[in-house]
Amino acid sequence: MSEHARQADIAPGDEPIDDREIAKGVRGYLIGLGLATLLTVVSFVVAGTGWVWAPSIPIALAVLAVAQMGVHLVFFLHITTGPDNVNNVMALAFGVLIVFLVIAGSLWIVSHLNQNMLPMDQIMQMQR
Amino acid sequence: MSGHHSTAGMDPNHIGHAGGSGPPSHAARAAGSKRVIAGYGFWIFLLSDIIMFAAFFASYAVLTDATAKGPSGRDLFDLHGVAWETACLLLSSFTSGIATIGVWARRKSWFYGGMAVTFVLGATFLGLELREFTSLVARDAGPSRSAFLSAFFTLVGCHGLHVTAGLLWLLTMMAQVWAKGFRPDILRRVLCFSLFWHALDIVWVALFSVVYLMGAGR
Numbered sequence: 001m002s003e004h005a006r007q008a009d010i011a012p013g014d015e016p017i018d019d020r021e022i023a024k025g026v027r028g029y030l031i032g033l034g035l036a037t038l039l040t041v042v043s044f045v046v047a048g049t050g051w052v053w054a055p056s057i058p059i060a061l062a063v064l065a066v067a068q069m070g071v072h073l074v075f076f077l078h079i080t081t082g083p084d085n086v087n088n089v090m091a092l093a094f095g096v097l098i099v100f101l102v103i104a105g106s107l108w109i110v111s112h113l114n115q116n117m118l119p120m121d122q123i124m125q126m127q128r
Numbered sequence: 129m130s131g132h133h134s135t136a137g138m139d140p141n142h143i144g145h146a147g148g149s150g151p152p153s154h155a156a157r158a159a160g161s162k163r164v165i166a167g168y169g170f171w172i173f174l175l176s177d178i179i180m181f182a183a184f185f186a187s188y189a190v191l192t193d194a195t196a197k198g199p200s201g202r203d204l205f206d207l208h209g210v211a212w213e214t215a216c217l218l219l220s221s222f223t224s225g226i227a228t229i230g231v232w233a234r235r236k237s238w239f240y241g242g243m244a245v246t247f248v249l250g251a252t253f254l255g256l257e258l259r260e261f262t263s264l265v266a267r268d269a270g271p272s273r274s275a276f277l278s279a280f281f282t283l284v285g286c287h288g289l290h291v292t293a294g295l296l297w298l299l300t301m302m303a304q305v306w307a308k309g310f311r312p313d314i315l316r317r318v319l320c321f322s323l324f325w326h327a328l329d330i331v332w333v334a335l336f337s338v339v340y341l342m343g344a345g346r
Contacts, residue, residue: 008164009168011163011164011166011168012167012170012323013228013319013322013326015232020232025229025232025233029225030222032222032225036221040336043336043337047342047344047345048344057342058342061337061338061341062338064337065334065337065338069333072326072329072330072333073330076221087168088171091168091175092175094175095175095178098179098182099178099179102179102186103182103185103186103189105186106187106189106190107186107189120194
């Protein structure tokens with residue numbers, strides 16, 4: 001544990017110094033750009049055409065979006081699973097947890113609320 | 129910069145250190161750890177900023193159907209414009225990466241070129257977004273029309289404000305590198321800027337997927 005934990009941390013967004021060759025760097029960003037473009041185009045095609053079973057479109061879009069965010073994190077922000085990135089990944093994981101709680105919790109609570117309430121126009125009627 | 133000789137006092141837990149057995153000099157390690165601390169602190173800020181966006185996303189998701197008998201996303205969104213905005217922002221993420229390579233390769237032409245193209249693409253994105261907003265307002269679909277549109281303008285407008293701030297920051301970084309060169313303190317700011325810019329692109333991925341693509345289909 002201690003030998004690995006003692007390895008130097010690296011700033012988010014930085015690449016390890018030994019990896020800094022121009023050709024290598026440009027290639028990394030090009031791969032990221034290619035993958036991100038591919039995922040974006042697939043998203044627009046899925047949403048804009050009838051090629052995918054309609055009820056599954058929102059899930060497909062969500063999966064594609066999460067995949068593209070992963071591509072951005074790896075190829076543009078250089079977040080890796082290496083020991084020099086543990087702190088960056090832990091902070092990111094905590095952020096993702098809170099984002100999930102806020103969004104999923106809001107949707108969950110409000111859908112129950114809507115189920116248990118009269119439709120809005122009827123409430124307006126009763127207030128008249 | 130008086131910190132070089134008192135690093136132990138500034139960094140008691142050896143946060144950014146290579147376990148004591150390194151060839152890099154004391155001063156080089158101190159500068160390196162300062163970069164890690166600045167980048168990590170800004171990373172924490174970005175995550176909190178994304179949590180704020182998550183709150184706006186949650187309110188948008190909850191209010192998408194609250195159109196008050198007004199237009200919904202399907203009636204309003206123009207996916208061609210959104211595709212162009214997406215292309216601009218994605219390419220600008222790439223060019224800001226080229227500027228980052230220019231920094232560590234110490235090539236000023238790559239840095240200035242990458243930053244300049246990033247600025248043009250970011251400004252184009254903002255122009256397209258402003259055009260969309262003005263056309264919505266002109267069609268009586270402004271932020272006061274319905275709860276759905278309030279949430280829409282808050283969420284997308286907040287991202288647009290971030291892009292505006294990013295453009296100003298970008299110009300500042302070009303000016304500072306031009307005036308002061310690739311100094312370590314300037315380079316820490318450039319690192320934070322590039323983190324900010326890439327994070328904005330990540331937020332936009334969520335935005336075009338959730339707001340525009342899901343909204344246009346419902």
